[in-house]
Amino acid sequence: MLDLVILSAVLVVCMGIVLGLTIGIVAKVFEVKQDERIELVEEELPGANCGGCGFAGCSDFAKAIVGGTATPDQCPVCAEESVEKISKILGLETEPNKVKKVAVVLCGGDKNNAKFEAGYNGINDCKSAVLIGSGVKGCKYGCLGLGTCARACPFNAIEIKNGLAVVHPELCVGCGKCIETCPRNLIKFVPETVRIHVFCNSPEKGPAKKKVCSVACIGCRKCWKNAEENQIIMKGFLARVNYDFPPPPEIVEAAGCPTGCLRRTDGD
């Protein structure tokens, strides 16, 4: 019995030496210089070669990260520290925390108070709808309510309420995915602390807006008069909250917006 144990030990040792030498020699002979960061990144990756990132294994993924075609967080297995370490290797400093920003849909025209001029029959998608008759909503700047932004939101923070997209600020993490989906450019990033908005985005003249929407900003300037200078900015017939220097929430009651376009979001 012992003899075979010894023999196996000899075999393993021999094999180790032979194979080790072969690899060593081959590695020296066929050495190719490559970006050393790739190796460093690869070390941080789990090395399971699971393919979960969509690349063929960890080393391919590491190359993609260094090449800039992938981001470290694409790896479903990596711990957060590794992701951070990888970012450091690449010199991608995570930005210092700023004031949290959330998205808000600057339109108040739902099915009841905004006019739809005709029936729409087509894809249930805002981006497709604007290609057909510019969307059939009377207001050419208002929310179409077909929910493209809601589907784009990975956190289910946008709800379509009666044909109007509404962001739930407590669910919104500020990833900004919805902003580029809106064909009307209605979604804006605002500081989370500001809970007062002018829910209108139409630059048209007051009477024209009034014709198609009962909650449009008609440019009466009541809020502007009641606010301190620069807290509300007037752009033609459209009032805008100055998010860098927001007016106090009480201004809503003080101004008494005739259409209810200036509203607080913390009340409801």
Add this chain to the structure above:
Amino acid sequence: MAEGKKTDIKLPDPSKLIVSSSPHLHNGSSVRKIMWLVILALMPSCIMGVYYFGFAAFRVLAVCVISSLIFEYIFARMMGRNNDWKDGSAIITGLLMGMLLSAGMPWWVCVIGCFIAIVFGKQVYGGIGFNPFNPACVGRIALIIAFPKMMTTWVPTRFMDKSFFVFDKSLLSPEKIEQIKGMSHLPFFHSVIDGVTCATPLGVVQTPFKLGTATEQLVGTVTDWQHVWQYAIGNIGGCIGETSAIALIIGGIFLIAMKVIKWYIPVSYIGTVAVFSTIVHFSMSPPALPGMVYQVLTGGLLIGAFFMATDMVTTPMTCKGGIIFGVGCGIITCVIRNWGGYPEGVMFSIVLMNALTPLIDRVTANRPFGKKQTSKTEA
């Protein structure tokens, strides 16, 4: 703008107009219409099946259709597509499932088959239009793997000469019988050995051929014209729906005439089987494998070629692709039938070619108009 107020001329009310993308006309076709035409086309062979196998066949068909509809309804609703079950596709899957089973099948096997077909064959992929495999084929294959004995035990028709295709042990020498018994783990042998009721001609006849034990007598029996007529009208053992060749061909031609299916898949499929089996039949030293007429008319080839290989969702879109699909199915069917472990290869061949469909689609995509000026025009 000025409205027409001065006269009694009526103008359209804009708010009642519908806005949609062009085109504003449609030829009136619909998925539901297609599905009901297929159901209609399946009717002749269903009726023939019920006629031959009696109430038992009707029971199997009914269980399959109803359970398919119920599964479709439940799962489509669970996945938020409330109207899916209405389009009739579940009825087709159910009917096909039933038609591919023996009339003596217990009800719970039917239900399991339909569950696999509807849920794993279709609903988990997102319902109609997204399933890569033909649901009925998936259900049937799952059953043949799970219940091999049941799936290869057949009920004779009401009008059959009971001894007609019952395996006749006298055709074989005693040592051959021993040899067969030794191989009875193969899925189709028990029916042979036990002589249970009746085997499908394909199963029973191929066994001796595969073992090289077929005698002149058997070859004679198979190619007898009187028997060919029996295959054609369906007075043979087998599944409920695959027996009557004539009824299936009527249904298939109806679908082709109604432009629901394209002619090239069934034609290339059946044609390949015919050519392939003829070549094999004549190229091998006797006793050879069963000949062309026999291969085409018995077994699930016709129902597969007309109703399953033509399923739009799982087959290539172009004509070229369809022909490749049909030829591939034909070759795989013949290979499995003649040399494989299963007596029937139609379902396997369709599932395998379904798996190839994305690749075929990719290879056979039409040349877009105006791409590559060098190639010849194809008006």
Add this chain to the structure above:
Amino acid sequence: MSQEWLAITIGTILVNNFVLSKFLGICPFLGVSRKLGPALGMSGAVIFVMTIASFFASIINNFILTADISFTIGSYHIAGNLIFMKTLVFIAVIASLVQVVELSLQKLSPPLYASLGIYLPLITTNCAVMGCALENAKTGRGILYSTVFGFCTGIGFAIALILFASLREKLDLAKVPKPFEGMAIALVTAGILAMGFTGFSALVK
């Protein structure tokens, strides 16, 4: 003779497909089948590695492991063979072989490396290669026979992988319900594909 070769080819590619009927090499089968392009690369790499791995493994098996050893050192008399070491030996040999191949390809043929190279390290963990070598050792096949077997196994793997990748690409367009998204539906599909391949069972005895 030719029938024997036909049997081994058909048998390995269709009937005893390593992926779909022996369920070996599932890791790359599921991992690298998202897109057809990488699947093609992986297939090429697997065929390549399996062929040479089978070749080397069978050399080692035939000349070292199965060789009867009998000699005396001092008072010890050693006799027997080392066949029980095959798993360990094959692991080491295949792993280092892959390394060597990868390193040399990177230098010698950058285009080939670009298309295969990134898949090579993945193969180290591919149990199908190991399975192939062990299968050869178990049946005691000759070197040529083993190499052909390895090559055919690779082809079988490639066919399964390419089919599966094209199916998954199609599934990308499907509206798969949430609970079945991703790997779940891929596994269901693989299952159905495997069921389809059972049709070839008993094709070759």
Add this chain to the structure above:
Amino acid sequence: MPVTVRLFRGGVHPKEGKELSCSEPIRTAPLLDKYTVILHQHIGAPPKLLVKNKDKVRKGQVIAEKAGFVSASVHSPTSGTVKLVNCHGPAGSHTPAVEITSDGKDEWDDYVKSDPDWEQLDSNECRKRVEQAGIVGMGGAAFPTSVKLSPPADKKIDNLILNGAECEPFLTADHRLMLEEGEKILTGASILGRILGVDKISIGIENNKQDAIDKLRETASKYSVEVIPLRVMYPQGAEKQLIFAITGREVPSGGLPMDAGCVVQNVGTAAAVADAVRERKPLIERVTTVTGKPVCNPGNWKFRIGTPLSKVLELAGGIKKQPAKMLLGGPMMGMAQYSLEVTIMKNASGVLLLDEDEIAQFGSQPCIRCGRCVEACPMSLMPGTLSQMIESEKFDLAEYTNVMDCIECGSCAYVCPALRPLVQHMKRGKAEVIANRK
């Protein structure tokens, strides 16, 4: 006479519906008190406005001038006073327009007078007159004609094709024009031929308009124009399909007809060119079919550019019952309208009202891959697959699968049993691909 019938691949054959208006002769609409002329009526850069509020203009006076190479001038349809407004455009958005309140005199501007020596003009002068007249493609695309007439030096144009196919169902404007003003069309054709210096001029007409074919054949040889009957199949009148049917050449993917050595002009454009060169008349009116089952008196009218749809429908006697759709253009490619403010533009070949039972009702069923769209697509694309890609927002894949070759003819959606709004998907896909390229 040999009957040559040419065809392309794919296509569909919707019910024609032309019988409603094809026997109605062209009537000229009376002078209205107000016209609203949209400034940007063509493909390309918007023109530069030349008038201001309360200006007096005369009929034919330039109110906005061509700005840029691909652009076209716009002229006043009558004499009167100008007011700048924003009006509801055919694409649904509000667009700048000039409202002209007629003074009732309907006086031509001075430069508009017939030129007896027009036959002596050289090709440059002819081209200049076409450009000044603000002529754009009147078949529907509204591509400025002067641009088509100025091909780059390296492109050899040897074929001029007049498009009299009028493959859109319901429309008969071109048909009537060919019957009634055949001479003018042929004159225009020979002028266009002279400008381009082509050796061959042909006019393709679908053979459901046999009377127009016969009529034009009578005199066509005098103008060395060949009349070619075409099989009735939609979209026979699409540029690329027409070129293929007549010359057997394929316009390369992403290319223009000039890349196949051809220029295609609508018959209406040819007539406008004849007017512009012979009489220096700018493009201020066009023949438009007003039709559809709900219309009281379907017919063909010569409307001035800027006539609102409310007036158009009034002239046609109003409606019998509420239509489900109001279209500008034909039923296959026309745009659905929902405002009576929308005006007749240079490319408005028809105003069509459709009943509820006629229209396509799109749904959101999934594609069942039946392949009918693939068979119908005249561009040999895979509309069903493309729409799936676009639905799952894989735009780069769609671009790779040639979504940009789609001509939005609507054949695919016409045959789709799943009632998918395929053209809308294509529009979305093309818009996204263009956005990505920028």
